Amino acid sequence: MDNSVTVWLQYDELLFYAACVSHCWSVCLCVCVCLEGRVFRRRVGSGGMRLGSSWRWQLTRAMKLALRWCRPCRLQKAGWVGGSKGLIGHRLSKLWMYSKLLLRSLYYNSLTNSDTLLDCAFEPVYWIVDNVTHWFGVVFVFLVVLLTSSVVIIVYLFVLPTIFTTYPMHWTAWHLCCGHWLLILVVFHYYKATTTTPGYPPKDKCDVPSVSICKKCITPKPPRTHHCSICNVCILKMDHHCPWLNNCVGHLNHRYFFSFCLYMTLGCIYCSISSRNLFLEAYNAIETSFQTPPPDYSPRESVAYKCIIFLWVLTSSVAVALGGLTLWHAKLISRGETSVERHINRKAARRLQEKGRVFRNPYHHGRLNNWKLFFGVETRSHWLTRVLLPSSHLPSGDGITWDCTFTRSDPVAI
Numbered sequence: 001m002d003n004s005v006t007v008w009l010q011y012d013e014l015l016f017y018a019a020c021v022s023h024c025w026s027v028c029l030c031v032c033v034c035l036e037g038r039v040f041r042r043r044v045g046s047g048g049m050r051l052g053s054s055w056r057w058q059l060t061r062a063m064k065l066a067l068r069w070c071r072p073c074r075l076q077k078a079g080w081v082g083g084s085k086g087l088i089g090h091r092l093s094k095l096w097m098y099s100k101l102l103l104r105s106l107y108y109n110s111l112t113n114s115d116t117l118l119d120c121a122f123e124p125v126y127w128i129v130d131n132v133t134h135w136f137g138v139v140f141v142f143l144v145v146l147l148t149s150s151v152v153i154i155v156y157l158f159v160l161p162t163i164f165t166t167y168p169m170h171w172t173a174w175h176l177c178c179g180h181w182l183l184i185l186v187v188f189h190y191y192k193a194t195t196t197t198p199g200y201p202p203k204d205k206c207d208v209p210s211v212s213i214c215k216k217c218i219t220p221k222p223p224r225t226h227h228c229s230i231c232n233v234c235i236l237k238m239d240h241h242c243p244w245l246n247n248c249v250g251h252l253n254h255r256y257f258f259s260f261c262l263y264m265t266l267g268c269i270y271c272s273i274s275s276r277n278l279f280l281e282a283y284n285a286i287e288t289s290f291q292t293p294p295p296d297y298s299p300r301e302s303v304a305y306k307c308i309i310f311l312w313v314l315t316s317s318v319a320v321a322l323g324g325l326t327l328w329h330a331k332l333i334s335r336g337e338t339s340v341e342r343h344i345n346r347k348a349a350r351r352l353q354e355k356g357r358v359f360r361n362p363y364h365h366g367r368l369n370n371w372k373l374f375f376g377v378e379t380r381s382h383w384l385t386r387v388l389l390p391s392s393h394l395p396s397g398d399g400i401t402w403d404c405t406f407t408r409s410d411p412v413a414i
Contacts, residue, residue: 130230137246141194144244151271151315152183154307159275175274182267188390189260190245198250199236199399201225209401222400224363226340236399239329239338251399255375258333259387261326268319272312279312281305333374336364362404 163175201222202208210220214234216227226238228248237251249257282305288295297305332338337345341363349359365373372378373396375387386393397403 126229133241133243134230137243140243141246144190147314148186151311154311155179155271158304158307159271159278159311162278163274178270179274182263182270185263185390186260186267189256189263192392193242193249193253193256193260194245194247196247196253196256198238198248198254199252201234201236201400223402224338224341224399237338238340240340251395251397254338255395258326258329258374261322261329265319265323265326268315268322271315272319275308275312275315278308282308334367334370336361336370363402365403 160175163172167175201219203219208220209222211223212221213219214221214227216229216232217234219234221227221234222236224237225234227234228238228241230241231248235248235250237254239249239254239257241248242257245257247253285295285297285301285305286309329339332342341361345359345361352359364370375382376393376396377383377386385391
């Protein structure tokens with residue numbers, strides 16, 4: 001092999017190769033340990049010299065054996081270099097030299113650090129998580145539809161009849177209007193959030209403003225655009241990939257996602273409060289069923305009690321969990337940033353703080369203005385028609401160019 005040949009290496013190739021080498025090396029060590037164990041047992045059984053049996057000695061012996069078999073000189077002794085097998089041996093020798101060069105470049109590269117090595121080692125884990133999340137997104141969507149439908153069915157079968165027979169007329173009308181209003185908003189925004197594309201940067205235009213190049217797509221990335229490893233595509237104003245939607249949350253469906261979280265939380269709070277008395281009654285009835293003799297409940301009453309308990313526990317749990325997520329996203333919207341930008345801005349703030357400077361989010365226009373831009377509110381009537389009622393209007397802007405405001409009186413230091 002000509003030593004003067006220069007091998008050009010790419011950073012992504014080094015990462016992939018390091019991950020492959022680390023996992024293949026682990027498999028080889030396991031195989032060598034097993035083979036060494038068989039050799040030890042054969043030698044001991046045949047009356048030969050007894051070798052050390054500690055696991056440290058076996059591991060060291062296995063590593064030496066693996067390195068001995070990987071040496072190119074083994075190929076020359078076996079006749080793979082020269083003669084009729086010279087071509088195959090030459091290729092294996094070149095592969096061996098190239099492998100050593102790759103491994104040494106990982107250690108002697110000035111850009112390599114502990115984070116790079118950890119990313120290489122955990123790259124297969126990331127790949128498994130991304131693919132599992134992608135394929136299980138359909139299951140999560142089915143669970144959302146199933147649980148929501150079960151709550152609606154229980155309300156129609158057991159809660160509404162109780163409201164009709166025990167509540168006054170004005171309270172009955174209020175429950176009917178409020179409950180169906182929340183149900184329509186939840187269904188509408190969930191459907192739009194799952195079926196609306198998050199927004200992708202154009203690939204056929206050369207004049208698109210960009211701040212960097214995506215290493216995965218090899219295309220220009222506009223501001224606030226990030227690559228989703230699950231969808232394997234760049235997303236405009238990417239917030240995160242939501243498995244419960246089986247879709248990315250980006251520029252075009254961010255409003256639908258937050259509205260779904262908000263109205264689902266309000267709907268769960270409404271159901272848990274409305275069925276509180278029914279839950280206490282059903283819980284006491286279930287407790288008395290363990291007495292001797294048990295009360296004589298009909299099958300319909302037993303099913304009704306269990307359904308009410310299921311309804312209250314489910315809606316209360318979802319209200320707490322989803323309520324926390326909704327508050328977190330409301331805080332991000334008030335600051336004019338996404339979940340991805342939150343981590344980026346925090347790192348930038350620490351870096352500038354060490355230099356005695358203050359970080360200012362260029363996409364923050366004030367809390368009220370951020371909410372207006374997020375919901376697309378331009379007039380006062382839009383708070384009713386675009387926020388409190390179902391609306392499929394497009395968000396403000398095209399997701400490619402953004403209005404960066406630096407001259408404001410209340411800069412945000414994150």
